[in-house]
Amino acid sequence: MRRAGDTPRDASDWWRDATFYQVYVRSFADSDGDGVGDLDGIRDRLGYLELLGVDALWLTPFFRSPMADHGYDVADPRDVDPLFGDLDAFDRLVSEAHAHGIKITIDLVPNHTSDEHVWFTEALADPRARDRYIFRPGRGDGPPNNWVSVFGGSAWTQVAEPDGTPGPWYLHLFDVRQPDLNWEHPEVRADLEQTLRFWLARGVDGFRIDVAHGMAKPADLPDMDPRAGNTIGQHDLYDPRFDDDGVHDIHRLVRRVLDEYPGAMAVGEIWVTDNERLARYLRPDELHLGFNFRLVLAPFDAAELRTAIEASLATAAAAQAPPTWTLSNHDVAREVTRYGDGHQGEQRARAMALVELGLPGVVYLYNGEELGLPNVALPDWAIQDPKYFRSGGQDRGRDGCRVPLPWEGGEPPFGFSPGTSTWLPMPQDWAKLTVERQLEDADSTLSLYRHAIELRKSHAAFAGTELEWYGAPAGCFAYRRKGGGLVCVLNASDTAVPLPPGEILLASDALADGMLPPDTAVWLV
Template sequence: MRVAGENSDWWRDATFYQVYVRSFADSDGDGVGDLDGIRERLGYLELLGVDALWLTPFFRSPMADHGYDVSDPRDVDPLFGDLAAFDRLVAEAHHAGIRVTIDLVPNHTSDQHVWFQEALADRLGGSRDRYIFRPGRDDGPPNNWISIFGGSAWTRLDDGDWYLHLFDARQPDLNWAHPDVRADYERTLRFWLDRGVDGFRIDVAHGMAKPVDLPDMDLRAGNRIGQHDLFDPRFDDDGVHDIHRLTRRVLDEYPGTMAVGEIWVTDSERLALYLRPDELHLGFNFRLTLARYDAVELRTAIDASLDTAALAGVQPTWTLSNHDVVREATRYGDGPLGAQRARAMALVELGLPGVVYLYNGAELGLPNVTVPDWAIQDPKFFRSGGQIRGRDGCRVPLPWEGEEPPFGFSPGANPWLPMPPEWAKLTVEHQLEDADSTLSLYRQAIELRRTHPAFTGDELEWYGAPAGCFAYRRKGGGLICVLNASDTPVPLPAGEILLSSGPLTDRRLPPNTAAWLAR
């Protein structure tokens, strides 16, 4: 059973919390987070005040890419529990008023998936048609595409055929022109919807369809993220929209469910296509994530995101971090400066109209961790010959309590990634006792966002502000958010001060601080 009010578009102003499952809470002492660990910490998520969860993949997988290489999309990997554990989690979350959304990985499978194993064993029987196999060209790969994880996007088999993998060689890309692929995807959607999930996050939502002739890419595009005009046929092919229409047709049969796409497309008109009424409900717009800590750049990112949402007629979707990017406390300067700026940006983000996704640990102000070479597990590190450190630094398990690792994350002694001893002051236990902590700031901000009448209205207007600063106002409710990204204090505008990311003196906003006001 779903949360009451299932016929509403509850996600329009929801605060989602991304749970990186293997790093949230370990219930059985093996050093890896699991579904029962999440269930046991639902009280914390209630206290934080979030509306919904996004769970990263927990499906059966050999874990070459920590679950994004799926061998069975309709079962739980024993590392994380079983279907009964998932059902318990959903039931208790719904009882607490928290909705549950899960990741889907439709671009590729694991090389251990039964389909790919059949393809390896049966070259001429048609099994390879479910994937993208091609003969080579000039004794090399079929085209010049490169993998997001580094190196060629093609791997050659001993029989001479090549198969495509936009990510690791152990993640072969599916051929979405094949009817079996579409039918199996629909079966997976219905399997989890019938178990009560409230929606999905679609991984690589801009990447499933490929042009039939697989033309060469402009290698200058590389793996660049963000706006550019270079030819990159690996992504954003028009055929992807028919796949999202399939998703929407199924979801429309389950009132109160939704889908959000991971869409690394920054052209506003192209991105808006994914959000048409018969496609995805929401789409991550990563402009704010990509923006530097600079008032002009941040304002430009906000405006562009709002424009895209308005063009599509949907709510904007905001996030500052996830399991693939450097945490904001490090990205904005590291150390005390980065932590201060990350607190300010939390108010900027949570003050905006629309949907907010928080990455687990952001509410604790966790920084990235420099993971030693011996502990690194990200395939990016190995495919790049150690040149790319990978994403493990933002995936270190959460510290819950105590004075030394594993800080209550696990009843065992060795979490899957090492935890720094200096996190003793960042534990949930420590921060709950400190009214000035980052966790306390997030709790207050989320509560105000949910309950204060100033947080209404879908449009913004900008105030004039000193250099290095900005101030926006929510039309309708009247919330004012002011950010001082400069080096000197600035006066606050008129209004009742609701919350600030740091101490104020005589209604002056210090550097690297944000404040909320209402009038």
């Protein structure tokens, strides 16, 4: 990605202004008819991804797993689960993606394993084999401390000894079937290095590190502030479960390995709201990139969105790293639903696409975002997320944003699968949202994304790494890319406002009479 006005840089920095596309593997494309997406399904759709214009893919876990948490409970991090294919299928995908000019990055899940990992099986059978996990004696008749699981309930489960007597408790910050690893153990660190090298040798271009602010825990495991609840760091309360200083040694280990492979990169999932602490993850010997989720957490309000953007830019600048933007992923409600659902949600989501893609740095899109998909209100019988079961049904979980993508046709499964059923049911009314339908419509959300990504990659107005802000009417904002000159204006108010002067590059909705309608954004030069 090179534009007029950009400073030349080493090709190994390809990720600095890339557009990534998150593939939730289960839900992208199914090649074998079992209703679950797979690696060959992704390979079959590489032409679409090239047409969309993305630079790299992030694949969610496809490793061997009992699927208690849809693959984030990894039993073998160096093999492909048969549900998704095999190592040969992965190698074919990497080779063909590279032929299409698309990089491949994959998930790394270092905080925990599956309870079916050989290490945990050994730990249950032999008390001498427990040091690779966090086992502790209880406190009285209860768990070692008051930590709660992100999925609800206690973060501790007691085991029975081989002779049937009550044993110690093990830590699981997520599901009971996801025991946390002990990162003080040298075998845990050595195994991570082996995993990194295994996939890098197969041509992987980088990693997304799950719960990158986890892994390390304070030695004395002090109680948390109970008001922090089951959130994973987006608060200012005392929460020793996450963001312990020891985590940075682990990221330095990862970086030392990656630096041996030119062009390899890592991005961290970092739910930390303190700008200074977040910037520590982006030091030169740690992560290349770090998700800043402020845009995800911000409502559709011009002042709050501007604050989120400014804080994210300041954090990245303090670390001398590119900012990393995203509006959605497999863990949060889709934009259309978050911003009001229906027509209003669609319009606001389209506007935010231009706000995000106009910003300097790295952008991560989530599959289906480019189609304007909303969350799906699934019936109880269809829900599979462990959050739903651990909360007794009080938390509906994340499955609503994970429904398979509609590709073509007029009824489910909309070309997602050659079979008739899908792992989550697809709405009957998604015919209007299929890739096929939207490719034929110049005004569709997919066409908007394609046009925006192409401009972002090729137009000189997108050069530069800094923003300046303009005065704007109440409920609006306008920023300008210093160096390139792109102006992005967002109208988040309920009345139309005059357009500033300039040539219109792209608008998220129709413009008329020199006015910018509500819930609309525009790019100008």
